[in-house]
Each structure stands twice: as C-alpha cells, then as structure tokens.
Amino acid sequence: MAQRYSSFSSGSTAWLLQRITAAFLVVVLAFHFFNLHFVTHAYEIxxxxxxxxxQNVGYFVTMILFLLTATFHGVNGVYNxxxxxxxxxxxxxxxxxxxGAAALLLVVQGIRVANTLAGF
Structure with a gap:
C-alpha cells in the first residue's frame, strides 16, 4: 500500500483549524442555501x-465570519x-x-462590501 503523506500533522493547530472551519462552513452554507434558495428564491434576490x-447585526456578523472562515479554509487548503x-x-x-496577499485582499474587499451593504 502507498505511503500516506500530509503536510498536516494530525493533532496540530493547522489540522484542528482546518476541521473546525470545515464544520462551521457546512453549517453556514446550509443556512445560506436554505435562506437564499428556499425561503427567498434566486429570482427574488x-x-x-x-x-x-x-443591516441585521446577526446576519452581518455571520457573513463576516463566513468570509473569514472560508478564506482561511480555502487558502490553508491550497497551501497544504x-x-x-x-x-x-x-x-x-x-x-x-x-x-497571504490574496487572502488579505479578499478579506479587505469582502469587509468593504459587507460594510457598504450594511450602510456603514
């Protein structure tokens, strides 16, 4: 059988964060799809x-966390x-x-868009 190699050390902080962000993303993506594809249909957006x-603080915070988590998860996954x-x-x-630069630009622009939409 082939030797398994991973840059993630099982039990390391990067390994743990990759799994935590994956779990968070599954929950937030489910919320997103339910809210924006079943409650409000795409043609109504x-x-x-x-x-x-x-402008709803809970939604705003959730979307910022979604942005940060997805960015970390994606960039960390590509890097590894x-x-x-x-x-x-x-x-x-x-x-x-x-x-790192791409992640920073993505987060800065995402927060700018979120703030604009929220009216800040």
Missing amino acids: EFAGSQARM ALVNQGIDGVQKRIAQVVL
Whole structure:
C-alpha cells in the first residue's frame, strides 16, 4: 500500500483549524442555501433585499465570519496541497506570500462590501 503523506500533522493547530472551519462552513452554507434558495428564491434576490439582510447585526456578523472562515479554509487548503506536492524553500515562501496577499485582499474587499451593504 502507498505511503500516506500530509503536510498536516494530525493533532496540530493547522489540522484542528482546518476541521473546525470545515464544520462551521457546512453549517453556514446550509443556512445560506436554505435562506437564499428556499425561503427567498434566486429570482427574488435584489440589492435592496441584500442591504436589508446585512443591516441585521446577526446576519452581518455571520457573513463576516463566513468570509473569514472560508478564506482561511480555502487558502490553508491550497497551501497544504502545494506543500503535499513537494514545494519547499523559495517556492514555499512565494506560495505563502502570494496566498497571504490574496487572502488579505479578499478579506479587505469582502469587509468593504459587507460594510457598504450594511450602510456603514
């Protein structure tokens, strides 16, 4: 049988955070799909409705947490997939910087959009 290799050390903080964010994302995605695909149908979604939802503090906080969690989970997953493929040294550092910058830009822009929708 082939040797299993993972850049995640079982029981490490990165390993634990990847699993916690996955569980959170499953719950929030279920909420999102239920709310925006069954309660409110896609053809009924309008900008004013998005603004109204984002003005609810609970919804706003949930969406910010969704943004942060999804960004961490995705970037951490891509980074570890690259490490599992064997990058190291300069390539690994470049991946860290590029993914870190992309994550930062995504979070900043996402928060700007959320604040605008919420009327801040």
